[in-house]
Amino acid sequence: SYMGGVNGGWDLFDDKMELTANYLYNHTNTDVEEQSVKNTHLADYDQIQHSEGMSNRASGGHRFGIRLEHEFSKNTSIIFEPQVNFGSGNYTQISKDSTYMDNFSDPRYKINSAYTNNSGANKNLSTSGFLMFRQRLGIPGRTLTAMARYSVSTNRMDGLNNNGTYSYNKDGSLARIEKDVNQTFENQQNSYSMMGRLTYTEPLGNNFYIEANYSYNWNKSASNKETYDIATGELAVDYTNRIINNNHRQEIGANMLYQSERLRAQIGFAAMPNKTYNSTTKGTVNKVYEDFQWNFAPQAMIYWEMNDNANIRTFYRGRSSQPSTQQLMPVPDN
Numbered sequence: 001s002y003m004g005g006v007n008g009g010w011d012l013f014d015d016k017m018e019l020t021a022n023y024l025y026n027h028t029n030t031d032v033e034e035q036s037v038k039n040t041h042l043a044d045y046d047q048i049q050h051s052e053g054m055s056n057r058a059s060g061g062h063r064f065g066i067r068l069e070h071e072f073s074k075n076t077s078i079i080f081e082p083q084v085n086f087g088s089g090n091y092t093q094i095s096k097d098s099t100y101m102d103n104f105s106d107p108r109y110k111i112n113s114a115y116t117n118n119s120g121a122n123k124n125l126s127t128s129g130f131l132m133f134r135q136r137l138g139i140p141g142r143t144l145t146a147m148a149r150y151s152v153s154t155n156r157m158d159g160l161n162n163n164g165t166y167s168y169n170k171d172g173s174l175a176r177i178e179k180d181v182n183q184t185f186e187n188q189q190n191s192y193s194m195m196g197r198l199t200y201t202e203p204l205g206n207n208f209y210i211e212a213n214y215s216y217n218w219n220k221s222a223s224n225k226e227t228y229d230i231a232t233g234e235l236a237v238d239y240t241n242r243i244i245n246n247n248h249r250q251e252i253g254a255n256m257l258y259q260s261e262r263l264r265a266q267i268g269f270a271a272m273p274n275k276t277y278n279s280t281t282k283g284t285v286n287k288v289y290e291d292f293q294w295n296f297a298p299q300a301m302i303y304w305e306m307n308d309n310a311n312i313r314t315f316y317r318g319r320s321s322q323p324s325t326q327q328l329m330p331v332p333d334n
Contacts, residue, residue: 005063007021016071020066033054037051046101046104048099049098051095063085079131085124085125089121128152143199147197156187159187162181163334190222193217193220198215207259216248218249221244239334249273251270252270297319
């Protein structure tokens with residue numbers, strides 16, 4: 001594996017703006033070759049398994065990023081951090097396994113065998129960004145902060161899935177085909193997310209503050225997998241599906257804060273209404289799942305700096321999340 005990058009930084013507008021930019025390229029190539037023989041001693045016979053295989057995985061990508069921090073005045077500032085990533089990869093996996101029986105009276109004979117010959121290649125592209133606006137409102141400690149994040153990603157994987165398992169008679173002839181898979185597949189995955197958060201802080205005196213916050217999160221992911229049988233060219237319905245997952249989550253919270261030179265503490269509460277929509281299409285069957293939940297969670301934090309060389313930090317918080325598109329996919333992994 002290897003990587004290389006470059007970073008640059010500039011101060012602009014009489015040092016009121018800091019601009020940094022970075023570029024990074026990375027590449028990884030992994031080769032694995034392995035062989036093994038396993039002998040299992042049972043009461044009436046020995047079972048011997050021979051395995052050999054190789055795999056190769058390679059991936060590479062580019063990353064571009066910018067960080068811009070600008071201070072309009074001592075009370076107003078922004079930070080903006082966009083980033084773009086794109087790359088590609090491929091993999092090959094080949095293996096052979098054979099199992100033999102030795103019952104100590106007959107010649108050793110094969111009872112089953114299996115093979116795998118899988119390969120694939122993907123291309124991916126993603127972009128994300130972070131924006132924060134800070135405004136001090138008159139007196140020290142009274143602030144308004146607005147924050148937003150976004151991300152968009154796409155990944156396409158095309159591959160070959162070829163594997164089989166066979167059983168044999170004692171004379172070495174083929175008894176039956178346990179499994180015989182020879183498929184190609186195309187898997188397109190897209191995801192989108194946006195988050196906005198607004199926080200207001202009010203000083204109460206004697207190092208105490210109260211904070212109110214509201215955030216809104218939206219996530220959407222879509223997966224479209226099409227699998228074809230190579231022998232017939234027909235769509236393999238059992239291994240083909242389309243999923244759309246949509247989630248809206250809000251968080252409404254309030255916190256009491258204490259801050260001194262050596263101690264910072266916070267205790268609060270958050271309500272999190274959560275709405276989920278999921279559509280799964282498998283063959284000609286479409287299933288829709290919709291749900292709305294209210295979740296509640298207390299939250300607390302203590303940061304105690306005992307001296308210049310020791311500190312303790314303790315957090316307690318709750319959050320709600322939904323299953324990913326991959327977890328909801330009702331397609332067997334063959």
